[in-house]
Amino acid sequence: MNVHEQFAEDLSLYALGTLQGEERAALERHLQECSGCRREVELLRGDTALLALSTAGPRPPARARQRLMDAVAREPRRDVIPRRKPWWALVPSFVAAVMAALAAFFWMQSSRLQRDLASLEKRSAQQRTELQRAREIVATLTATDAMTVTLVATKTPPQPQGKVMYVKDRASLIFLASNMPMPPSQKAYELWLIPMQGAPMPAGMFKPDARGSAMVINPPLPVGMEAKAFAITIEPEAGSPTPTMPIVMMGTGA
Amino acid sequence: MPDADVKQARNDLALVSAIRSGEESAMAELYDRYSGIVYAVALRVLGDTGTAEDVLQEVFMQLWRNPDLFDASRGNLAPWLAVIARNRAIDALRRRRPESNVDDLVISVEPDLVGDAERAIAMTKVRAVLGGMATAQRMALEMAYFEGMSHSEIAAKTGEALGTIKTRIRTGLLALRKAFER
Numbered sequence: 001m002n003v004h005e006q007f008a009e010d011l012s013l014y015a016l017g018t019l020q021g022e023e024r025a026a027l028e029r030h031l032q033e034c035s036g037c038r039r040e041v042e043l044l045r046g047d048t049a050l051l052a053l054s055t056a057g058p059r060p061p062a063r064a065r066q067r068l069m070d071a072v073a074r075e076p077r078r079d080v081i082p083r084r085k086p087w088w089a090l091v092p093s094f095v096a097a098v099m100a101a102l103a104a105f106f107w108m109q110s111s112r113l114q115r116d117l118a119s120l121e122k123r124s125a126q127q128r129t130e131l132q133r134a135r136e137i138v139a140t141l142t143a144t145d146a147m148t149v150t151l152v153a154t155k156t157p158p159q160p161q162g163k164v165m166y167v168k169d170r171a172s173l174i175f176l177a178s179n180m181p182m183p184p185s186q187k188a189y190e191l192w193l194i195p196m197q198g199a200p201m202p203a204g205m206f207k208p209d210a211r212g213s214a215m216v217i218n219p220p221l222p223v224g225m226e227a228k229a230f231a232i233t234i235e236p237e238a239g240s241p242t243p244t245m246p247i248v249m250m251g252t253g254a
Numbered sequence: 255m256p257d258a259d260v261k262q263a264r265n266d267l268a269l270v271s272a273i274r275s276g277e278e279s280a281m282a283e284l285y286d287r288y289s290g291i292v293y294a295v296a297l298r299v300l301g302d303t304g305t306a307e308d309v310l311q312e313v314f315m316q317l318w319r320n321p322d323l324f325d326a327s328r329g330n331l332a333p334w335l336a337v338i339a340r341n342r343a344i345d346a347l348r349r350r351r352p353e354s355n356v357d358d359l360v361i362s363v364e365p366d367l368v369g370d371a372e373r374a375i376a377m378t379k380v381r382a383v384l385g386g387m388a389t390a391q392r393m394a395l396e397m398a399y400f401e402g403m404s405h406s407e408i409a410a411k412t413g414e415a416l417g418t419i420k421t422r423i424r425t426g427l428l429a430l431r432k433a434f435e436r
Binding site for chain 2: 008009010011012013015016017018019020043044045046047048049050051052053054055056057058059060061064065067068069071072073075076
């Protein structure tokens, strides 16, 4: 308790109601400003209450009770009849009711949003996992330090090979090639999608690396285009809208 | 706090609230509960049953007229009534106009004094503390509290220094508080 020592003893006398004169006036001035000393006065009064409660004696005579109740009956309280409240006294109740309704509404909204959020979080976690797997696959496919081995029948010299994986409904295509000879200067290979009907469609340009490997991933293609075959031609580096003969490689769907 | 005490604490508050709306039966119930305490304090100070009855009447009428003087958030009813009874009794003893300011009578009591059992235990403890004090200190405390004597009056009566009386009163009150510290 933060009590000012110079007032400590006067505080006790003040709580007892026996501090008088200038000492009392000085202490009251101090109490106006000092919450620590005010609190101490409250505690000291509590201590004096203990003294008061330590007294014991005979119970008051029965007539004292009757006297009190008679006096109470003669002095009915003025505000016994509840006064009618003015309209503005109802404003706080109205505001409280509106606040309660709003609170309930926001609580329900909040619960729904929390459920949605939980569902989205679950879906997001699944997508993160799938994306991670896809990245790992792509990373392996595109890694410059990946070991790429094409297996062929023994005693067969290495042959240029291309492999297309195509999903028409997603217009997704992955093309991997190996043992490809370098195209002539200022030329590149172009992959073609040969549809069931109509003209061949460009499906990406590529040049093999020093080891003869090459790759085309998801060239721009229309969704749902059914492929009859895929072919490769040699074209100018900028690409060509129609294949230039001859076809150097070709394959049909299994 | 045990359940019984919670019930009684609620009853005290409910009774004061009922008095606020003018229920005479609530007044009778509070009187039955606390008149013994109020009367005992008044009688101890005044030593005269007639004047003690007047103080008893005055204390309860004050509660009836203005129940809002008791702020339930700032203390129990029992110590509040006891302190008012003592102050009124001292005023009567000294034949002076009531001068203690009830409006601002904030009392902070550490022990729980709501139930009869708690008050009985507290009373025993207070008497033990008083019994353990040096006679001069107990006398100073009792003269100040039950006779309303100022420290200079006590000093004059006992022939001791003013500062000594002040210190005795303060350390006496603190000893009571210490006995109830948890």
